[in-house]
Amino acid sequence: MEEKEISPAQRAAIAEVERHAAHNYHPLPVVIADAEGATVVDIDGRRYLDCLAAYSAVNFGHRNPRLTAVAHAQLDRLTLTSRAFHSAALGPFCSALAELAGKEMVLPMNTGAEAVESGIKVARKWGYEVKGVATDRANIVVAHGNFHGRTTTIVSFSDDPDAFTGYGPFTPGFRSVPYGDAAAVAEAIDDDTVAVLLEPIQGEAGVIIPPGDYLPQVRDVTAARDVLLIVDEIQSGLGRTGATFACDLVGVTPDLYLLGKALGGGIVPVSAVVGDADVLGVLRPGQHGSTFGGNPLAAAVGLAVVELLATGEMQLRAKTLGESLREGLTAYLGHGLTAVRSVGLWAGVDVDPAAGTAREVCERMMRGGVLAKDTHGQTVRLAPPLVVTEAELDRAVAALGSALRP
Numbered sequence: 001m002e003e004k005e006i007s008p009a010q011r012a013a014i015a016e017v018e019r020h021a022a023h024n025y026h027p028l029p030v031v032i033a034d035a036e037g038a039t040v041v042d043i044d045g046r047r048y049l050d051c052l053a054a055y056s057a058v059n060f061g062h063r064n065p066r067l068t069a070v071a072h073a074q075l076d077r078l079t080l081t082s083r084a085f086h087s088a089a090l091g092p093f094c095s096a097l098a099e100l101a102g103k104e105m106v107l108p109m110n111t112g113a114e115a116v117e118s119g120i121k122v123a124r125k126w127g128y129e130v131k132g133v134a135t136d137r138a139n140i141v142v143a144h145g146n147f148h149g150r151t152t153t154i155v156s157f158s159d160d161p162d163a164f165t166g167y168g169p170f171t172p173g174f175r176s177v178p179y180g181d182a183a184a185v186a187e188a189i190d191d192d193t194v195a196v197l198l199e200p201i202q203g204e205a206g207v208i209i210p211p212g213d214y215l216p217q218v219r220d221v222t223a224a225r226d227v228l229l230i231v232d233e234i235q236s237g238l239g240r241t242g243a244t245f246a247c248d249l250v251g252v253t254p255d256l257y258l259l260g261k262a263l264g265g266g267i268v269p270v271s272a273v274v275g276d277a278d279v280l281g282v283l284r285p286g287q288h289g290s291t292f293g294g295n296p297l298a299a300a301v302g303l304a305v306v307e308l309l310a311t312g313e314m315q316l317r318a319k320t321l322g323e324s325l326r327e328g329l330t331a332y333l334g335h336g337l338t339a340v341r342s343v344g345l346w347a348g349v350d351v352d353p354a355a356g357t358a359r360e361v362c363e364r365m366m367r368g369g370v371l372a373k374d375t376h377g378q379t380v381r382l383a384p385p386l387v388v389t390e391a392e393l394d395r396a397v398a399a400l401g402s403a404l405r406p
């Protein structure tokens, strides 16, 4: 991106961030001030189509009117009690979310990483108290290329050097096997294995879709070996793939769902572990918690999100619009793209190095009025809000096409 293409106002705003915010991100040089639906507007009034949707946290569109109305109403009543007292909003949220997932119980937390951490703690405790694993012997099987968040324990089982380098010593008790290989999972399981933790589709890795029989086979082997199947649907879940859960696409029911991102409606961080009482029931008072987990504002917004998903409208949009997205992207195969992976309104496309890096393609798309995000050098991820229109999608695909022809 050339300096002169950025307005003085945006350049000043970016410089302030670079001076005073830690440099743990490398954002595109655009400063957003307003948004609605699938459109964001920068501080100079320039409009862009958002094709990232805050990594799927804005699945239902920026400032979705149904969700902001609920948030406004809740802000005017009660925002925080802590879990030391009951709040009126928590019960309806947990019961609706449990029903949406076909489970009995919800453990509400805030961020995705906390949901993952909570799932790991629950699985270990279940392993010791229910399965009968000897103290401190539990192991959890994970997959190469995983992304489950940024805490010390979670980066302990990442194989991305950027994610783990410099953060040791690492938490033991994880074994990583190739993604998409159910036989490798089966081989890694032993009598001390308490859980297999997987993304049903790997988002950060570049929208990696495993073979259709992968999750069903992992489900079979985990059930046979008395091992919990924990599915991280923080990015894949809640409509993105054209189904409520990506697991639905292959007919798999995990023991625990980990949810986050879109559960907060793009308004507040809301995450959850969802499962049955025989697993989540291992948590007794005082054994786990979070000051903000399940707070009234989060619960009200989360309930509105669940009610929105219960209509099936968003899932249907993702499914039907996803078909045109895939068709549009596939046209560039061999013409700037070397691979297209997509499911619902979620696509990872690999850029032919002759067309530049994925970052360069994203910068050119930005100049063309479309915001998308590169991952791992040559991959561009497209994940527009599910409220995107067909015409907007066509514009996104065309902008990618132009960006592939510098």
Ligand SMILES: *Cc1c(COP(=O)(O)O)cnc(C)c1O
Binding pocket: 055, 111, 112, 113, 114, 116, 147, 148, 149, 150, 199, 203, 204, 232, 233, 234, 235, 236, 260, 261
């Ligand atoms: C984003 C993400 C997380 C972490 O969520 P945070 O809210 O950023 O902590 C975990 N798992 C997956 C699959 C994700 O995409």
